[in-house]
Amino acid sequence: MKNLFLVIFAMLFVCSISAQKNWTPEQCLKIKNITAVVPSPDGSKILYTVREAVMTDDRSEYINQVWLCNANGGNHIQLTKGDKNSSNPKWSPDGKWIAFTSSREMKTNLYILPIGGGEAEKLTEVKTSVGNYDWSNDASMIAFTMIDGADSKEERNKKAKDDAYYMDEEVKQNRLFVLWLNKKDTAGKNVQKKMTKENYNVMAFDWSPDGKTIAYSHGKSPEANDNVYSDISLIDIESGAIKPIANTGAGETNPIFSPDGKLIAYYSSTDPVDWSGTRHAKIYSLAEGKSWRLKATPDENGGIGANGIFGWTPDGKNVLWAEANRTLASVYLLSADGKNISEWNKGSKDLIGSITLNSTGTQLGFVLQNPSQLPEAYTSSLANFSPVKVTNINSAYADKPLPKTEVIKWKSKDGREIEGLLTYPINYKAGDKVPFILNIHGGPAGVFTQNCVAANQGSYPLAAMAEAGYAILRPNPRGSSGYGTEFRTANRNDWGGKDYEDVMAGVDHVIKMGVADESKMGVMGWSYGGFMSSWIVGHTDRFKVASIGAPVVDLSHQNLTDDIEGFLPSYFEANPWDDWSKYDKHSPIRFVQNVKTPVMLQHGEADARVPFSNSVMFYNALRRRNVPVRLLALPRQPHGPTEPRMVLKTMQSNVEWFEKFIGEKKGF
Numbered sequence: 001m002k003n004l005f006l007v008i009f010a011m012l013f014v015c016s017i018s019a020q021k022n023w024t025p026e027q028c029l030k031i032k033n034i035t036a037v038v039p040s041p042d043g044s045k046i047l048y049t050v051r052e053a054v055m056t057d058d059r060s061e062y063i064n065q066v067w068l069c070n071a072n073g074g075n076h077i078q079l080t081k082g083d084k085n086s087s088n089p090k091w092s093p094d095g096k097w098i099a100f101t102s103s104r105e106m107k108t109n110l111y112i113l114p115i116g117g118g119e120a121e122k123l124t125e126v127k128t129s130v131g132n133y134d135w136s137n138d139a140s141m142i143a144f145t146m147i148d149g150a151d152s153k154e155e156r157n158k159k160a161k162d163d164a165y166y167m168d169e170e171v172k173q174n175r176l177f178v179l180w181l182n183k184k185d186t187a188g189k190n191v192q193k194k195m196t197k198e199n200y201n202v203m204a205f206d207w208s209p210d211g212k213t214i215a216y217s218h219g220k221s222p223e224a225n226d227n228v229y230s231d232i233s234l235i236d237i238e239s240g241a242i243k244p245i246a247n248t249g250a251g252e253t254n255p256i257f258s259p260d261g262k263l264i265a266y267y268s269s270t271d272p273v274d275w276s277g278t279r280h281a282k283i284y285s286l287a288e289g290k291s292w293r294l295k296a297t298p299d300e301n302g303g304i305g306a307n308g309i310f311g312w313t314p315d316g317k318n319v320l321w322a323e324a325n326r327t328l329a330s331v332y333l334l335s336a337d338g339k340n341i342s343e344w345n346k347g348s349k350d351l352i353g354s355i356t357l358n359s360t361g362t363q364l365g366f367v368l369q370n371p372s373q374l375p376e377a378y379t380s381s382l383a384n385f386s387p388v389k390v391t392n393i394n395s396a397y398a399d400k401p402l403p404k405t406e407v408i409k410w411k412s413k414d415g416r417e418i419e420g421l422l423t424y425p426i427n428y429k430a431g432d433k434v435p436f437i438l439n440i441h442g443g444p445a446g447v448f449t450q451n452c453v454a455a456n457q458g459s460y461p462l463a464a465m466a467e468a469g470y471a472i473l474r475p476n477p478r479g480s481s482g483y484g485t486e487f488r489t490a491n492r493n494d495w496g497g498k499d500y501e502d503v504m505a506g507v508d509h510v511i512k513m514g515v516a517d518e519s520k521m522g523v524m525g526w527s528y529g530g531f532m533s534s535w536i537v538g539h540t541d542r543f544k545v546a547s548i549g550a551p552v553v554d555l556s557h558q559n560l561t562d563d564i565e566g567f568l569p570s571y572f573e574a575n576p577w578d579d580w581s582k583y584d585k586h587s588p589i590r591f592v593q594n595v596k597t598p599v600m601l602q603h604g605e606a607d608a609r610v611p612f613s614n615s616v617m618f619y620n621a622l623r624r625r626n627v628p629v630r631l632l633a634l635p636r637q638p639h640g641p642t643e644p645r646m647v648l649k650t651m652q653s654n655v656e657w658f659e660k661f662i663g664e665k666k667g668f
Helices: 002-019 152-159 224-228 462-467 498-512 528-537 555-559 567-572 580-585 588-594 613-624 644-662
Strands: 033-039 045-056 059-070 086-091 097-105 107-114 130-135 141-147 174-184 190-194 201-207 213-219 231-236 242-246 252-257 263-269 279-285 290-293 309-312 318-325 328-335 341-343 351-357 363-370 373-381 405-411 417-423 434-440 471-476 516-526 545-549 599-604 629-634
Touching: 033 086, 033 351, 033 373, 045 086, 045 373, 045 644, 059 086, 059 097, 059 644, 086 130, 097 130, 107 130, 130 201, 141 201, 174 213, 201 224, 213 224, 213 252, 231 252, 242 252, 242 263, 242 279, 252 309, 263 309, 279 318, 309 351, 318 351, 328 351, 405 498, 417 498, 434 498, 434 528, 434 644, 462 471, 462 644, 471 498, 498 516, 498 528, 516 528, 516 644, 528 545, 528 588, 545 644, 555 567, 555 580, 555 613, 567 580, 588 613, 599 613, 599 644, 613 629, 629 644
Parallel strands: 174 201, 201 252, 434 471, 434 516, 516 545, 545 599, 599 629
Antiparallel strands: 033 045, 033 363, 045 059, 086 097, 097 107, 130 141, 141 174, 174 190, 201 213, 213 231, 231 242, 252 263, 263 279, 279 290, 309 318, 318 328, 328 341, 351 363, 363 373, 405 417, 417 471
16 A cells, blocks of 8 residues: 555656646746856956846846856856846956946946946946947057937927938937046046047947057948948047048958057958858958958858957967857857968857957857757866856756757758757657647848757747647758858748748658657748748648748838848849849748638837838738738837847747647646
């Protein structure tokens, strides 16, 4: 009798454990994220920022706070507190001070704090917000960018509701400012000077080692489109004289001085700009006034970090570059003479991101994660890849089971090899056929990498879905980054063509593996993933349900209303009016008459990248055809939800929508 009781108790205990929910959307939103890892100049200490979701009766926002610890992971101290955001910490060159930006007084201002203790001092009093900033090498100055604010006349007109304007004729630009820490004006405030008065938008910048000049990149407006076509100039701090150094048809940005100040490395596209084409590191010699290209990286793209380039080695012989490498990411050392390339983190099986090089070029800070390991902060000497873990912010989740994710490969219809990530249900048993979701990334030059499936990010809670019994395939079809230029440009003039065949071949492969239940399949994706999802439901009835986020459904409408006017003409090698039929041929709305699949649309009302009207068109067409359809409108949200409650709502609605049509009623 006693043995029977123990058996029953053990069975009940196992059942309770298996039914326990660890990764609901609500729980996923509680995950903390590391948003910056910054080693001190001598490498002995680390600044890092932790982001958490804050939701109260009158608030819904993400808040960062700045922390300090030793480089061995000991002695953690929270430097900023309160209910306002504090982020982007940077060490002074002597390591005695830190600077950071904070919205603690409504506007985002710049603050400094003595590392030995004391109160933070506010350095700026801005009307808009401080953008990026950086210390001069002698710590006597800080340069920063700030967007133009409304003048007194504009403020009066707004109050009087007399604020009509002509589009694109009075653009607010990001300007470059310099603030002196050792100079005060008559009011006792730090002296600051607006350096750029020209009508263009300042983006990335870097101090010369001697503090006499700043190299900066600039576009004609703050719009994302214009930033792609940027140039680089030098400005003299004393005289204000400006000298262009990279002013071609290429997009040139992110200038970084070599340690001796004789060279400037920068990130450059082809000339003319090709949106999905190659990106390379280039060097400009100040003495010779000429530039040259460095060795090509495997993906020829960059993008993990600050537009590929993020620093120099201390001896000035190599430039540091980071980019996607299939489903992981790599850091490369490119010799300044253009002859050599080596991979710094070769052999790493974790995904590296949020990379920062310290001011002396000796130590790197970064985030490491993998599908079953939540992201944490690490540091390593630049001399060799030897990561030391310095945070453990999500230790409370260490014992919670995460689903298995593996890299799988398959052949597309034309024989090309395609790669993707397959996440299994938690506690999956080999041979079981389970409900299946195809998840398609944005871009199209995005890439699915081996990030943790439970991290607090995005609208699709993969861990929650795996816990509910779904298998999820995240394919990297042609057009994705991480696989080289030829692969990334292979969908040119062909959206919805061979890229569609790639993802559908992946679906068939998972079915043949015996994992996917062909009678219970769904599809989801955001942006280009939304385009592809809306294309799929117009070309096949194999999926029982679809969740479509911020989709491009009419390519002509998209190109004439979005904030990146050069994007689609680059992919389709024509403007809409050059060939309306080409744009129509690849527009999902032209196939809406074929759709039978129930569709939920999700879209931010403030989306400038893919305007909300795309979803309205698709919604109205399906509604009038009596196809089951819902449109979740997200007030104030741009191209993807940014407020925690809106993120939570999209996650919850996705879980509920798939459960309704293909779920097994197990987890929710």
